Amino acid sequence: MAAVLRRGVKLISSGSSQLLSGGCKHGRTSTLCISSSRPSSSKINVELDSSTGIAVMRFQNPLVNSLNLDFLTEICISLEKLELDKSCRGVILTSAQPKIFSAGLDILEMYGKNPEHYAAFWKSVQEIWLKLYGYSKITIAAINGSSPAGGCLIALTADYRIMADNPRYTIGLNETQLGIVAPFWFKDTMLNTVGHRTAELSLQFGLMYTPSDALKINLVDLVVPEEQVLSTATETMTKFLAIPGHAREISKSMMRKPVVDRLLSCRDADIKNFVSFISKDSIQKSLGQYLSMLKQKKS
Numbered sequence: 001m002a003a004v005l006r007r008g009v010k011l012i013s014s015g016s017s018q019l020l021s022g023g024c025k026h027g028r029t030s031t032l033c034i035s036s037s038r039p040s041s042s043k044i045n046v047e048l049d050s051s052t053g054i055a056v057m058r059f060q061n062p063l064v065n066s067l068n069l070d071f072l073t074e075i076c077i078s079l080e081k082l083e084l085d086k087s088c089r090g091v092i093l094t095s096a097q098p099k100i101f102s103a104g105l106d107i108l109e110m111y112g113k114n115p116e117h118y119a120a121f122w123k124s125v126q127e128i129w130l131k132l133y134g135y136s137k138i139t140i141a142a143i144n145g146s147s148p149a150g151g152c153l154i155a156l157t158a159d160y161r162i163m164a165d166n167p168r169y170t171i172g173l174n175e176t177q178l179g180i181v182a183p184f185w186f187k188d189t190m191l192n193t194v195g196h197r198t199a200e201l202s203l204q205f206g207l208m209y210t211p212s213d214a215l216k217i218n219l220v221d222l223v224v225p226e227e228q229v230l231s232t233a234t235e236t237m238t239k240f241l242a243i244p245g246h247a248r249e250i251s252k253s254m255m256r257k258p259v260v261d262r263l264l265s266c267r268d269a270d271i272k273n274f275v276s277f278i279s280k281d282s283i284q285k286s287l288g289q290y291l292s293m294l295k296q297k298k299s
């Protein structure tokens with residue numbers, strides 16, 4: 001059943017399985033497929049334009065798109081569905097929340113919980129990284145807000161990053177500022193993007209970069225006025241789509257597979273390592289202080 005939302009845009013279905021198995025396949029030029037796995041409480045919104053093959057995935061997990069277990073799982077499932085959907089050729093990742101792309105991993109998932117919880121959470125963080133860094137289709141991050149730590153990681157997994165030109169927005173792997181350590185696969189993703197020396201300084205200091213500074217170190221590929229982020233992402237996607245798909249895909253895999261394989265070869269050990277690290281009293285204390293600092297900043 002289709003309902004007209006605005007000129008040329010149709011709500012095909014609010015259930016993603018229906019949508020992806022049938023709704024998009026025979027869409028016309030002006031038809032967008034709008035999906036959400038749980039209509040009212042969905043933390044993401046996906047629009048797939050079946051005439052171009054470009055999907056826009058918007059993160060909408062209030063307040064700050066922090067990556068908790070449910071949210072990570074929902075993103076992962078949607079990415080999987082889009083990857084299997086032949087009418088989808090590329091995905092633009094962006095935020096529906098004002099001023100924030102993603103605040104990174106939800107600190108509350110790593111604070112005051114039990115080891116089983118930490119293990120399940122970390123597995124889902126691994127999962128999203130493996131899915132995105134090894135994604136066969138084109139991904140572009142349209143970074144329309146701040147993007148610390150895990151938020152930066154999500155952006156780093158994309159094939160191209162376009163950031164809004166607003167000096168109040170910052171991006172970077174700031175983990176050390178919280179007293180925690182980005183794992184080797186966060187580090188490798190950063191290193192593969194900005195090079196060894198910049199990654200080393202960036203990780204040790206937990207540096208956050210303004211858009212113009214991020215551009216200087218190639219952490220982002222393009223900085224454009226805020227209102228042009230999405231349109232520029234769509235134009236850039238069109239350029240990627242002009243390249244023969246299999247050749248592009250193999251080239252991407254060639255660049256990334258060694259890093260993906262490295263985590264695949266030691267997932268359980270990596271989980272154990274995380275659980276043991278995050279459970280330490282000293283680390284819990286640092287996280288508690290950081291959370292208080294975030295709250296105080298508000299008042």
Ligand SMILES: CCC/C=C/C(=O)SCCNC(=O)CCNC(=O)[C@H](O)C(C)(C)COP(=O)([O-])OP(=O)([O-])OC[C@H]1O[C@@H](n2cnc3c(N)ncnc32)[C@H](O)[C@@H]1OP(=O)([O-])[O-]
Pocket residue numbers: 063064066099100102103104105106107108146148149150151174175178180181182183291294295297298
């Ligand atoms: C080894 C592991 C590797 C770790 C990787 C990571 O990603 S670690 C993560 C590293 N991430 C960071 O260091 C990012 C820390 N966050 C920030 O820097 C800022 O919040 C902001 C720039 C994202 C948004 O600024 P803004 O002025 O627009 O908003 P605001 O500051 O007023 O916050 C609104 C509410 O959201 C809350 N909250 C925020 N983030 C998180 C979170 N990650 N989680 C949970 N909650 C979070 C905040 O407490 C507040 O809650 P309240 O009081 O309403 O109950």
